[in-house]
Amino acid sequence: MADKKQVEAITSMEEDFAQWYTDVVKKADLIDYTSVKGCMVFKPAGYAIWELIQKQMDERFKATGVENVYLPMFIPERLLEKEKDHVEGFAPEVAWVTHGGLAPLQERMCVRPTSETLFCDFYKNEVHSYRDLPKVYNQWCSVVRWEKETRPFLRSREFLWQEGHTIHATMEEAEQRTIQMLNLYADFAEEVLAIPVIKGRKTDKEKFAGAEATYTIEALMHDGKALQSGTSHNFGDGFAKAFDIQFTDKDNTLKHPFQTSWGTTTRLIGAIIMVHGDDNGLVLPPKVAPVQAVIVPIRQQQEGVLEAAGRIKEALTGKGIRVKIDDTDKSPGWKFAEAEMRGIPVRVEIGPKDIEAGKAIIARRDTGEKTECAIDALADTAAALLDTIQHDMLERARARRDMQTYTATTKEEFEKLFAEKSGFVRAMWCGDVACENEIKEKLSVTSRCMPFEQEKISDVCVCCGRPAQKLVYWGRAY
Amino acid sequence: MADKKQVEAITSMEEDFAQWYTDVVKKADLIDYTSVKGCMVFKPAGYAIWELIQKQMDERFKATGVENVYLPMFIPERLLEKEKDHVEGFAPEVAWVTHGGLAPLQERMCVRPTSETLFCDFYKNEVHSYRDLPKVYNQWCSVVRWEKETRPFLRSREFLWQEGHTIHATMEEAEQRTIQMLNLYADFAEEVLAIPVIKGRKTDKEKFAGAEATYTIEALMHDGKALQSGTSHNFGDGFAKAFDIQFTDKDNTLKHPFQTSWGTTTRLIGAIIMVHGDDNGLVLPPKVAPVQAVIVPIRQQQEGVLEAAGRIKEALTGKGIRVKIDDTDKSPGWKFAEAEMRGIPVRVEIGPKDIEAGKAIIARRDTGEKTECAIDALADTAAALLDTIQHDMLERARARRDMQTYTATTKEEFEKLFAEKSGFVRAMWCGDVACENEIKEKLSVTSRCMPFEQEKISDVCVCCGRPAQKLVYWGRAY
Numbered sequence: 001m002a003d004k005k006q007v008e009a010i011t012s013m014e015e016d017f018a019q020w021y022t023d024v025v026k027k028a029d030l031i032d033y034t035s036v037k038g039c040m041v042f043k044p045a046g047y048a049i050w051e052l053i054q055k056q057m058d059e060r061f062k063a064t065g066v067e068n069v070y071l072p073m074f075i076p077e078r079l080l081e082k083e084k085d086h087v088e089g090f091a092p093e094v095a096w097v098t099h100g101g102l103a104p105l106q107e108r109m110c111v112r113p114t115s116e117t118l119f120c121d122f123y124k125n126e127v128h129s130y131r132d133l134p135k136v137y138n139q140w141c142s143v144v145r146w147e148k149e150t151r152p153f154l155r156s157r158e159f160l161w162q163e164g165h166t167i168h169a170t171m172e173e174a175e176q177r178t179i180q181m182l183n184l185y186a187d188f189a190e191e192v193l194a195i196p197v198i199k200g201r202k203t204d205k206e207k208f209a210g211a212e213a214t215y216t217i218e219a220l221m222h223d224g225k226a227l228q229s230g231t232s233h234n235f236g237d238g239f240a241k242a243f244d245i246q247f248t249d250k251d252n253t254l255k256h257p258f259q260t261s262w263g264t265t266t267r268l269i270g271a272i273i274m275v276h277g278d279d280n281g282l283v284l285p286p287k288v289a290p291v292q293a294v295i296v297p298i299r300q301q302q303e304g305v306l307e308a309a310g311r312i313k314e315a316l317t318g319k320g321i322r323v324k325i326d327d328t329d330k331s332p333g334w335k336f337a338e339a340e341m342r343g344i345p346v347r348v349e350i351g352p353k354d355i356e357a358g359k360a361i362i363a364r365r366d367t368g369e370k371t372e373c374a375i376d377a378l379a380d381t382a383a384a385l386l387d388t389i390q391h392d393m394l395e396r397a398r399a400r401r402d403m404q405t406y407t408a409t410t411k412e413e414f415e416k417l418f419a420e421k422s423g424f425v426r427a428m429w430c431g432d433v434a435c436e437n438e439i440k441e442k443l444s445v446t447s448r449c450m451p452f453e454q455e456k457i458s459d460v461c462v463c464c465g466r467p468a469q470k471l472v473y474w475g476r477a478y
Numbered sequence: 479m480a481d482k483k484q485v486e487a488i489t490s491m492e493e494d495f496a497q498w499y500t501d502v503v504k505k506a507d508l509i510d511y512t513s514v515k516g517c518m519v520f521k522p523a524g525y526a527i528w529e530l531i532q533k534q535m536d537e538r539f540k541a542t543g544v545e546n547v548y549l550p551m552f553i554p555e556r557l558l559e560k561e562k563d564h565v566e567g568f569a570p571e572v573a574w575v576t577h578g579g580l581a582p583l584q585e586r587m588c589v590r591p592t593s594e595t596l597f598c599d600f601y602k603n604e605v606h607s608y609r610d611l612p613k614v615y616n617q618w619c620s621v622v623r624w625e626k627e628t629r630p631f632l633r634s635r636e637f638l639w640q641e642g643h644t645i646h647a648t649m650e651e652a653e654q655r656t657i658q659m660l661n662l663y664a665d666f667a668e669e670v671l672a673i674p675v676i677k678g679r680k681t682d683k684e685k686f687a688g689a690e691a692t693y694t695i696e697a698l699m700h701d702g703k704a705l706q707s708g709t710s711h712n713f714g715d716g717f718a719k720a721f722d723i724q725f726t727d728k729d730n731t732l733k734h735p736f737q738t739s740w741g742t743t744t745r746l747i748g749a750i751i752m753v754h755g756d757d758n759g760l761v762l763p764p765k766v767a768p769v770q771a772v773i774v775p776i777r778q779q780q781e782g783v784l785e786a787a788g789r790i791k792e793a794l795t796g797k798g799i800r801v802k803i804d805d806t807d808k809s810p811g812w813k814f815a816e817a818e819m820r821g822i823p824v825r826v827e828i829g830p831k832d833i834e835a836g837k838a839i840i841a842r843r844d845t846g847e848k849t850e851c852a853i854d855a856l857a858d859t860a861a862a863l864l865d866t867i868q869h870d871m872l873e874r875a876r877a878r879r880d881m882q883t884y885t886a887t888t889k890e891e892f893e894k895l896f897a898e899k900s901g902f903v904r905a906m907w908c909g910d911v912a913c914e915n916e917i918k919e920k921l922s923v924t925s926r927c928m929p930f931e932q933e934k935i936s937d938v939c940v941c942c943g944r945p946a947q948k949l950v951y952w953g954r955a956y
Contacts, residue, residue, distance in 0.1 A: 035557060035599050036587070039550035044615070047546050068525050072517035072636055073551075073589075073620060074573075079513060095552075096577040097589065100624040100635075101570050109514070111551075111575065111589070121513050137522070142551060142619070146578040157578075158550055 010341075012279045017223040024273055025152045028282040028342050038150040038157035042266075045342060048290035049269050050160060054140060056192050056287065057162070057264070060184055061138055066164060069137045071118045074109040079117045083242040086116060089209020093145045095157075111144040116210065116235070116261055119165040120243035127257060130169050130249050136177070138164040153270035154227075154478050161265035167257045169249065171236060174258035175213075178234040181262040182215040185230035193268060194285040194393035195219050195275050196401050197229060198424070198473055200449030205433050208261075212236040218448045218473060220401045221274035224422020226448050226475035229271050232262035270478070275397050276366075282343030283366055285393050286386040293323045293382055294339045298332050298351030308355050308375070312348060315379040321386065340365060345389050346382055350375075366393055405473075409458040411465075414474075418443045424475050428468035430461035439463055439474065448473040488819075490757045495701040502751055503630045506760040506820050516628040516635035520744075523820060526768035527747050528638060532618060534670050534765065535640070535742070538662055539616055544642060547615045549596045552587040557595045561720040564594060567687020571623045573635075589622040594688065594713075594739055597643040598721035605735060608647050608727050614655070616642040631748035632705075632956050639743035645735045647727065649714060652736035653691075656712040659740040660693040663708035671746060672763040672871035673697050673753050674879050675707060676902070676951055678927025683911050686739075690714040696926045696951060698879045699752035702900020704926050704953035707749050710740035748956070753875050754844075760821030761844055763871050764864040771801045771860055772817045776810050776829030786833050786853070790826060793857040799864065818843060823867050824860055828853075844871055883951075887936040889943075892952075896921045902953050906946035908939035917941055917952065926951040 010027060011019040025031055030046030042050065058068070074097060081087045094110035112118065119137070126132060140162045150156045164181060168174040182199060189195045197217035207214035211233035219229045237256040240246070246254045276283040286292050293316055297309040309325045316323040326335045332349070339347050349361040360378055363370040366389050373381045404423030408414035417425050429435060429447065439445050450470045461468050488505060489497040503509055508524030520528065536546070552575060559565045572588035590596065597615070604610060618640045628634045642659060646652040660677060667673045675695035685692035689711035697707045715734040718724070724732045754761040764770050771794055775787045787803045794801040804813045810827070817825050827839040838856055841848040844867050851859045882901030886892035895903050907913060907925065917923050928948045939946050 032600065032603060034550055034596070035554055036550040036552050036596075039552065041550070041600055042548040044545035044547055047548050050548075051546065067522035068529065069522055070520040070525050070528075070620075070638065072512055072514040072519070073622070074514050074517065074636070076513055093579050095575045095579075097573045098576045099574040101572065118512070118514075122510065122519055125510060142548075144551070158552070160548065 010279060010281060013222060013277075020277075020279070021270075021274060022152070024277055024281050024341075030269070030282075031152050036157075038147060040152055040156055042160075045290065046269065049272070049284070049288050050266055052288040052290065053192070053268060054162075057188055058140070060188060061162075061164070064136075064180065064184065066136050066138045068139060070139050070141065071115055071122060073112050073141070075112055075115075075117055076107050076109050078107065079121055080110060082117060082120075083210050083239055086210035086239075090114065090145075093147065095144050095146055112141075113143055113145045114261075114263070115139070115143075115163055115165065116239060116259075117243075119261075120239050120245060120259075123167050123257075123259075124243055124245045127167060127245055127247050129247055133247060133257060134166060134168045134173060134177075136164070136166045138162055151270075151478075153273070154267050159266050161263050164260070164262045166260045167240075167245075168259070169247070169255075169257060171258045174236070174260050175234050178213070178215060178232045178260045178262070181260070182217065182230070182232040185232070185262070185264060186217050189217055189219065189229060189268075189271075190394060192285070192287045193272055193275075194287075194390060194397060195229070195271055196394065196398040198449060198451050200451040200473065202231075202449055203429075203433070203436060203447045203472070205436050206447060208233045210235060210238060212238065216449050218424075218475075219271050219275060220404055220424060220475075221271070221478070222277065222400075223274070224404050224476075226424065226473075226477040227267065227271050227274070228448070228477065229268060230262070230264040233260060235259040235261070267478075276393055277343075280337070281341035283393070284343035284345060286345045286390045289343065289345050290322060291324050291342070291344050292321050292386055293346040293348060294335075294344045295323065295325045295348045295350065296332055296335045296339070297325065297327060298349055298354075300327055302352045304355060305350065305352060308350055312350060312360065312375065312378055316348075316382055319379045319383045321379075321382055346385055348378065348382070364389060366396075407457055408462055411462055414462045415443065418445055418474075418476075422476070424448065424473045426457065426471060426473055427462035428456070428458050428460065429470050429472040430464055430466045431469035432461075432464065432466075435461055435463035445474050445476055448475045448477065488757065488759060491700060491755075498755075498757075499752060500630070502755055502759050502819075508747070508760075509630050514635075516625060518630055518634055520638075523768065524747065527750070527762070527766050528744055530766040530768065531670070531746060532640075535666055536618070538666060539640075539642070542614075542658065542662065544614050544616045546617060548617050548619065549593055549600060551590050551619070553590055553593075553595055554585050554587050556585065557599055558588060560595060560598070561688050561717055564688035564717075568592065568623075571625065573622050573624055590619075591621055591623045592739075592741070593617070593621075593641055593643065594717060594737075595721075597739075598717050598723060598737075601645050601735075601737075602721055602723045605645060605723055605725050607725055611725060611735060612644060612646045612651065612655075614642070614644045616640055629748075629956075631751070632745050637744050639741050642738070642740045644738045645718075645723075646737070647725070647733070647735060649736045652714070652738050653712050656691070656693060656710045656738045656740070659738070660695065660708070660710040663710070663740070663742060664695050667695055667697065667707060667746075667749075668872055670763070670765045671750055671753075672765075672868060672875060673707070673749055674872060674876040676927060676929050678929040678951065680709075680927055681907075681911070681914060681925045681950070683914050684925060686711045688713060688716060690716065694927050696902075696953075697749050697753060698882055698902060698953075699749070699956070700755065700878075701752070702882050702954075704902065704951075704955040705745065705749050705752070706926070706955065707746060708740070708742040711738060713737040713739070745956075754871055755821075758815070759819035761871070762821035762823060764823045764868045767821065767823050768800060769802050769820070769822050770799050770864055771824040771826060772813075772822045773801065773803045773826045773828065774810055774813045774817070775803065775805060776827055776832075778805055780830050782833060783828065783830060786828055790828060790838070790853065790856055794860055797857045797861045799857075799860060824863055826856065826860070842867060844874075885935055886940055889940055892940045893921065896923055896952075896954075900954070902926065902951045904935065904949060904951055905940035906934070906936050906938065907948050907950040908942055908944045909947035910939075910942065910944070913939055913941035923952050923954055926953050926955065
């Protein structure tokens with residue numbers, strides 16, 4: 001009965017997706033709310049996912065020559081104001097520090113909402129010659145944006161992220177780095193998070209404040225809403241001009257360098273929840289599961305059971321699997337439900353009869369499938385199963401995303417799709433912001449991106465009927 | 479000549495230790511100053527040291543059951559005010575956020591100077607039963623203290639650190655964790671940073687605001703000044719009472735739990751510089767050296783030289799050594815000086831003649847010693863040499879620390895030592911803060927700690943002549 005109660009305590013996805021999300025986040029023990037409005041606590045289970053994301057993404061960064069740095073969390077107001085579009089984009093949503101100790105500050109400072117301005121201020125000191133270029137720096141930190149409405153992982157006043165900031169001698173090199181990092185994000189999303197993404201360019205309306213071009217990876221959640229999951233920006237030499245950064249090039253002339261920035265945040269955890277979760281709770285891709293296999297001993301008070309569980313743990317650990325034994329005094333059914341809620345990819349059940357027969361039960365979280373397995377073969381089986389789960393989760397997510405991706409060639413089709421379905425709608429666009437505005441106002445739908453893989457599915461804009469310029473993915477977004 | 483110039487650009491330690499420190503910090507490319515007064519940029523070479531510290535310390539934490547979390551960076555004023563001693567200690571030196579976006583906040587918040595109050599607020603929600611205890615949490619983050627005088631790594635307005643916060647059912651368990659973490663810090667300092675430390679307890683005057691007992695590891699810098707390098711606090715149930723945290727114990731009665739906190743900061747990098755550095759720059763212990771071996775090709779434009787360097791790099795990498803080739807167009811002498819400045823533990827020199835003879839030169843940064851080594855044996859030799867260097871650096875630092883540790887049994891001796899020498903002075907103390915105050919005012923000397931290894935070196939207090947209670951390490955401190 002206790003087991004049932006725990007499972008029943010989650011709202012079903014179908015019934016109320018938003019409430020389901022909140023339930024999972026709480027019941028899987030990922031976060032807690034605090035006395036600080038709009039901010040949250042990352043509890044161990046939530047933070048451990050972020051640590052695994054950090055570790056694996058950081059390795060990929062470093063393999064491309066990225067170096068980590070750390071810049072101050074404060075930005076003096078006059079620095080923030082130097083780049084016009086940028087300050088307009090961010091000033092309305094920053095937190096201002098006005099007092100240090102007991103005295104008012106001479107100049108107020110905001111807590112960084114993003115660090116382009118500080119990196120520019122830093123690069124101005126560092127970059128003088130073509131020999132000083134490129135610099136390919138990144139930092140892992142938290143940033144603050146004073147949002148009115150917040151949701152765990154998706155939008156909070158403080159969130160964790162990485163922000164890469166690079167500076168180059170040529171526009172070509174900057175563009176190359178911008179695209180390289182977008183591709184890195186896309187590969188990471190697919191290979192590590194098992195989340196398929198659409199890679200593309202943002203329209204001018206949706207691009208980052210101060211960027212010449214913004215590229216994005218867009219994922220589709222279970223409810224058919226889109227989530228912008230990583231962005232990469234090419235700034236051209238706009239910031240360099242605003243901050244007066246110059247270098248002497250090989251030809252002995254002074255030039256402005258070119259810059260990029262790129263970032264991903266803890267909202268990736270929100271994406272994991274909403275792409276893979278089900279009515280039993282979280283489903284974690286093995287590569288970011290803090291616990292990859294849980295061993296549940298049955299009749300654990302009987303002689304030999306915990307010992308057998310211990311030996312299995314050792315064998316799995318030997319294969320590099322992150323494993324724990326649940327030897328609490330809860331019932332097995334309760335433990336199963338809890339392990340499911342927390343999204344642990346593999347569960348091993350071992351009881352006295354199993355031990356006698358030299359076998360155990362091994363269960364997949366993603367499909368619920370249970371099979372018997374010889375105890376001696378458990379470690380190899382579990383390791384292979386984790387690979388299979390990682391692979392299958394991506395393929396299932398891709399199949400669902402593709403099913404929820406529609407195509408519209410007429411305005412009627414377009415509007416009908418958004419009235420009746422949730423998902424991406426692919427449709428042509430003339431390139432005029434007026435059409436984007438009209439669509440947004442009428443349907444609460446935004447252009448998610450102009451995908452790299454362009455296709456001409458009709459000759460005219462789905463909104464105004466004028467000649468089409470670009471294929472666009474449209475969607476309702478988080 | 480260019481080589482000379484670079485070396486001459488550092489002030490010698492003897493001449494002006496403070497200037498030497500600043501020179502090393504800048505020339506070894508560890509930090510840069512910013513437009514944000516009192517804050518600094520951790521450049522790649524500086525941040526990489528911190529990453530190595532984090533990784534190795536975090537592994538040690540987790541081996542003792544620590545789990546990482548992340549709490550908000552803001553503390554509402556009313557939370558900070560709940561514990562009387564704590565607010566008195568910190569309120570004068572915090573940065574206050576008064577506006578969010580365009581509107582003033584209803585309640586101002588400080589940027590965390592430390593997070594005891596937030597952890598209490600969090601634990602109040604999490605801890606209800608003895609089953610919820612203990613919680614052994616830690617976070618890696620930055621904190622802000624509005625210092626008036628700042629020095630790179632040692633004291634800045636924002637610094638990076640880890641703060642552990644634990645909560646327990648009994649005072650004994652809290653005390654045990656407090657001491658366990660202090661021991662962990664001491665072992666880490668010695669085994670990873672090659673810095674010998676004195677472990678002890680702070681006097682009441684010097685303890686943390688709100689703590690019942692503060693324990694410290696104290697290291698001695700090259701100039702004979704002490705550096706508090708890590709602290710561990712037992713709060714008893716003081717914070718739990720102030721924040722009204724209670725749990726139902728096994729005996730079914732409501733009790734207040736007991737708490738600890740413990741922290742180390744980026745000032746550890748300052749300690750590394752000031753314990754190991756010399757007039758040629760930084761000297762890094764191999765375990766925290768981002769580059770452990772640099773290969774300097776001689777006559778690198780000659781055929782085969784860079785290829786040989788590449789093969790050596792591969793062989794060293796195969797042994798798990800972090801290695802790079804300096805194939806820039808600077809002269810070998812310049813490269814040697816630069817590698818020394820940056821503290822790279824091992825340098826390999828390889829030129830056409832060496833290649834012909836099947837050998838290379840291998841040089842130690844710590845002693846300057848150069849030896850010939852067969853190219854085939856380089857990887858094993860370098861790996862062994864790194865171990866030797868790590869070991870020798872600790873032993874040299876210990877010998878110097880011991881030489882700079884004096885003993886005084888009379889007031890005259892005590893004052894004479896501080897007039898003539900720099901270092902620790904061991905002397906007996908009556909336990910009265912009046913003596914501490916007198917010594918501080920007269921000699922600018924503070925009690926560093928009451929060492930765990932107590933000894934009775936005289937019967938009377940070195941200051942007042944009354945009966946002695948404790949052996950104390952005294953010193954001038956950073």
